[in-house]
Amino acid sequence: MASWRPWSRATRCSLRPAPSSTSAGSTKPTGSSPAPASSPSASSSTPWASCSLDTPTSIRLSTSSQVQYQTCQRDVDRHNVCAMEVRHSVERLDQADVYSPGAGRITRLTSHKFPVLNLVQMSAVRVDLYQDAIMSPFWNFNAHSAMYGIRGSARVQVASDNGTTVFDDVLRAGQLLIVPQGYLVATKAQGEGFQYIAFETNPDTMVSHVAGKNSVLSDLPAAVIASSYAISMEEAAELKNGRKHELAVLTPAGSGSYQQGQAGSAQQ
Numbered sequence: 001m002a003s004w005r006p007w008s009r010a011t012r013c014s015l016r017p018a019p020s021s022t023s024a025g026s027t028k029p030t031g032s033s034p035a036p037a038s039s040p041s042a043s044s045s046t047p048w049a050s051c052s053l054d055t056p057t058s059i060r061l062s063t064s065s066q067v068q069y070q071t072c073q074r075d076v077d078r079h080n081v082c083a084m085e086v087r088h089s090v091e092r093l094d095q096a097d098v099y100s101p102g103a104g105r106i107t108r109l110t111s112h113k114f115p116v117l118n119l120v121q122m123s124a125v126r127v128d129l130y131q132d133a134i135m136s137p138f139w140n141f142n143a144h145s146a147m148y149g150i151r152g153s154a155r156v157q158v159a160s161d162n163g164t165t166v167f168d169d170v171l172r173a174g175q176l177l178i179v180p181q182g183y184l185v186a187t188k189a190q191g192e193g194f195q196y197i198a199f200e201t202n203p204d205t206m207v208s209h210v211a212g213k214n215s216v217l218s219d220l221p222a223a224v225i226a227s228s229y230a231i232s233m234e235e236a237a238e239l240k241n242g243r244k245h246e247l248a249v250l251t252p253a254g255s256g257s258y259q260q261g262q263a264g265s266a267q268q
Helices: 222-229 233-241 256-267
Strands: 002-004 010-016 048-055 057-061 066-071 085-089 098-100 104-109 123-129 134-140 145-159 165-172 176-179 184-200 207-209
Touching: 123 134, 165 184, 222 233
Parallel strands: none
Antiparallel strands: 002 057, 010 048, 057 066, 066 085, 098 104, 104 123, 123 184, 134 184, 134 207, 145 165, 145 176, 145 184
């Protein structure tokens, strides 16, 4: 279990009676747990909550199955306190954003799925690569990333925005790798596969891949690619059109899925 406690702003709620035409003898609701917040125009029998953003936020990031959010505030000025705890699993197969039977899966957790992440300005991505599978080289437009190995190992290469290789080594379970914004990352799982979770410093991380169906190179003319990378037109065409049948997670070269994809690309 990895823990992080940023001093973000969270919500404190005061329980107040709803403004209404109740009788003079009516009293303010009591009890240790406030009712759910509703608008001041709700029924006269329903209290409503007045909330302010002024409390610390605690985040517990589980590297195995879930991200948990919880706010805590001491009772001050006779305010009733609202505590909220939310969990979202990143292990469930039906939550995967990308799935390949021969390569693995990717599950992204952003503020679109888990709005509370807007409070702490972060997101998470869970990656499961099968034996010898490859995570398509990518970079984050708007976020730094902390990759934490959960199971297995992988060779990871990181290049800076000027093309200099800054990391080229094996990342194993229990190890942490920090990747700055805009740095290119390439990951190839080893024999036992590789699982990792990455925590990113933006609730809506924007990712760009350089291989596969969503490659940024696919819309560029081959001549531009050849000139930019000082390679031949044949190599540029292969770089531009290769792996078009796959998305983000790539099957190992020589596998059945890879051969079928190559045959399909050749027919097209």
